[in-house]
Amino acid sequence: MIETQDLTRRYGDTVVVDGVSLRLPARSFVSIIGANGAGKSSLLSMVSRLLPASAGRAFVDGLDVAATPGDVLARRLGILRQENGIAARVTIRDLVAFGRYPHAKGRLTAADRAHVADALAFLDLEPLADRFLDEVSGGQRQRAHIAMVLAQDTDCILLDEPLNNLDMRHAAGMMGLLRRAVDERGRTIVAVLHDINFASCYSDRIVAMRDGKVVAVGPPEEIVTEAVLREVYGIEVEVVLVRGYRTVFFYR
Amino acid sequence: MRRPSARGAGYALLALLALSALAAASLLVGVGDLRDAEILAVSRVPRTLALILAGAGMAVAGVIMQLVAQNRFVEPSTAGTADSATLGMLLVTLLAPDAPVVVKMLAAAATALAGTALFLRVLRAMPLRERLTVPLVGIMLGGVVGAASTFIAYRTDMLQFLGTWQAGDVSTVLRGRYELLWLSAVLTFLAYAMADRITIAGLGRDASVNLGLDYRRVVALAIALVASITAVTIATAGTIPFVGLVVPNLVSLVAGDTLRRSLPLVAGAGAGLLLLCDVLGRLIRYPFEIPVGTVMGVVGGGLFLVLLLRRDAGRA
Numbered sequence: 001m002i003e004t005q006d007l008t009r010r011y012g013d014t015v016v017v018d019g020v021s022l023r024l025p026a027r028s029f030v031s032i033i034g035a036n037g038a039g040k041s042s043l044l045s046m047v048s049r050l051l052p053a054s055a056g057r058a059f060v061d062g063l064d065v066a067a068t069p070g071d072v073l074a075r076r077l078g079i080l081r082q083e084n085g086i087a088a089r090v091t092i093r094d095l096v097a098f099g100r101y102p103h104a105k106g107r108l109t110a111a112d113r114a115h116v117a118d119a120l121a122f123l124d125l126e127p128l129a130d131r132f133l134d135e136v137s138g139g140q141r142q143r144a145h146i147a148m149v150l151a152q153d154t155d156c157i158l159l160d161e162p163l164n165n166l167d168m169r170h171a172a173g174m175m176g177l178l179r180r181a182v183d184e185r186g187r188t189i190v191a192v193l194h195d196i197n198f199a200s201c202y203s204d205r206i207v208a209m210r211d212g213k214v215v216a217v218g219p220p221e222e223i224v225t226e227a228v229l230r231e232v233y234g235i236e237v238e239v240v241l242v243r244g245y246r247t248v249f250f251y252r
Numbered sequence: 253m254r255r256p257s258a259r260g261a262g263y264a265l266l267a268l269l270a271l272s273a274l275a276a277a278s279l280l281v282g283v284g285d286l287r288d289a290e291i292l293a294v295s296r297v298p299r300t301l302a303l304i305l306a307g308a309g310m311a312v313a314g315v316i317m318q319l320v321a322q323n324r325f326v327e328p329s330t331a332g333t334a335d336s337a338t339l340g341m342l343l344v345t346l347l348a349p350d351a352p353v354v355v356k357m358l359a360a361a362a363t364a365l366a367g368t369a370l371f372l373r374v375l376r377a378m379p380l381r382e383r384l385t386v387p388l389v390g391i392m393l394g395g396v397v398g399a400a401s402t403f404i405a406y407r408t409d410m411l412q413f414l415g416t417w418q419a420g421d422v423s424t425v426l427r428g429r430y431e432l433l434w435l436s437a438v439l440t441f442l443a444y445a446m447a448d449r450i451t452i453a454g455l456g457r458d459a460s461v462n463l464g465l466d467y468r469r470v471v472a473l474a475i476a477l478v479a480s481i482t483a484v485t486i487a488t489a490g491t492i493p494f495v496g497l498v499v500p501n502l503v504s505l506v507a508g509d510t511l512r513r514s515l516p517l518v519a520g521a522g523a524g525l526l527l528l529c530d531v532l533g534r535l536i537r538y539p540f541e542i543p544v545g546t547v548m549g550v551v552g553g554g555l556f557l558v559l560l561l562r563r564d565a566g567r568a
């Protein structure tokens with residue numbers, strides 16, 4: 001379970017996350033939507049202890065993220081950042097294996113290796129596993145970083161725009177994978193998504209943000225509506241039902 | 253495409269062979285009759301060991317620095333580390349001229365650590381950390397510290413001493429005057445014990461935090477290793493440029509930056525390159541010698557240029 005209490009982040013006088021209080025139940029898939037600059041990444045960064053909060057608190061499985069030792073949290077919470085540069089020249093296999101570091105501390109057991117192999121297989125990375133990160137495409141690199149988070153095998157997973165750079169096949173595959181991780185393995189997943197239709201088709205809940213505040217929380221039926229989307233994005237859209245899923249047409 | 257680990261093993265074997273050949277050359281080349289066992293024991297063996305230890309140490313220090321600063325163009329002599337260590341040597345020699353060399357080395361390590369920490373602090377404050385501005389900042393910082401050293405040395409008539417620390421030279425290394433370098437080997441093994449943590453630090457702060465590392469602690473330990481290795485080297489052989497720059501870049505190209513795998517290669521290649529340069533320095537003007545630091549400056553500078561062009565060609 002993930003909970004925030006009055007979580008706030010300021011830069012000087014500008015408030016970019018403004019008193020956000022959320023309770024996201026365990027075993028659910030939650031999408032966060034909102035315009036560029038709405039504060040989604042800042043919110044996620046505070047929950048994942050990458051960014052100190054100006055005020056308020058965040059809890060993962062009841063643990064205060066600001067007060068819990070980093071290695072304890074690392075076994076419960078895995079995170080994917082919006083941008084993942086190519087800092088060091090490591091192979092995809094090594095990167096994914098580092099996902100086991102919180103558990104194995106450098107000595108991989110057979111079980112750890114199995115986690116790594118599974119993560120590589122889930123993300124179609126086996127043929128690329130021994131390539132260096134700077135020798136693959138942007139989408140392949142994105143998949144490698146997600147594989148690392150999956151190999152970390154944590155109860156809670158925070159993903160900032162996991163679909164970045166992914167083609168249609170891999171984007172749909174990724175969402176299916178995450179959905180199964182929730183349904184079959186009881187994970188709690190929070191993902192920032194810009195593709196409202198993916199959010200609509202796969203989420204248990206959608207959190208809509210604007211100007212640092214949460215303007216609406218609820219199941220897709222309540223959030224994927226013309227009125228709410230107008231409020232969140234300030235544009236007119238058309239919501240159509242396709243195979244029972246609320247789908248948004250906004251392309252022209 | 254073959255697995256990098258297989259490739260790595262192949263290169264490791266080659267490197268080991270080359271290293272042995274170079275070490276043998278270093279034992280054989282020079283003025284003096286080899287049948288004189290005394291020359292071997294007092295001069296050639298210590299000199300060869302010093303080259304191996306210093307080369308391996310500086311290369312390892314370089315790769316650690318590059319991962320921690322997340323920049324391929326830094327090494328102890330482009331990050332303020334070497335100049336700060338030299339300043340420390342100078343100050344402690346002035347204040348306590350009779351102190352044992354270990355004490356002087358420790359003082360140098362302390363100032364080297366301070367200088368490197370200052371460099372990283374400046375980096376973090378820099379809004380635009382472009383690839384080439386990072387080492388420029390380090391070189392500038394080193395320049396300022398170096399100027400201070402020169403000023404102090406000039407005022408205190410220590411310029412000659414300063415020269416021995418600033419220029420890498422192993423021709424005066426004799427039995428009893430290089431053993432401190434074994435400490436560098438110990439530090440290299442410590443670095444190997446931290447290999448995973450340093451590699452993860454190289455993936456960045458966020459990745460480190462995600463994996464539960466105490467990022468600041470890892471960085472602090474890593475630069476303490478770099479500072480100590482640099483100080484030990486400067487105290488015994490003087491400043492040796494480029495090894496820490498060229499070797500990690502070359503090894504990274506073929507074997508990557510996963511230190512658990514690449515660190516032995518880095519150490520071996522560093523030792524080999526320094527041996528090669530010293531043997532060259534002994535041969536070029538035989539029977540006279542050119543200091544290894546000078547040869548390294550030319551060879552390393554050339555290699556570095558090649559690498560720079562290759563890397564840029566290979567990347568967007």
Ligand SMILES: Nc1ncnc2c1ncn2[C@@H]1O[C@H](COP(=O)(O)OP(=O)(O)OP(=O)(O)O)[C@@H](O)[C@H]1O
Pocket residue numbers: 011016034035036037038039040041042043082
């Ligand atoms: N270091 C910073 N200094 C000042 N303002 C910042 C800083 N980082 C982020 N901001 C501001 O905070 C606001 C929220 O940023 P955030 O990255 O959380 O947005 P986001 O919702 O993730 O947007 P996007 O969809 O573009 O990723 C933005 O207006 C941004 O300009």
Ligand SMILES: [Mg+2]
Pocket residue numbers: 040041042082160
């Ligand atoms: Mg964002």
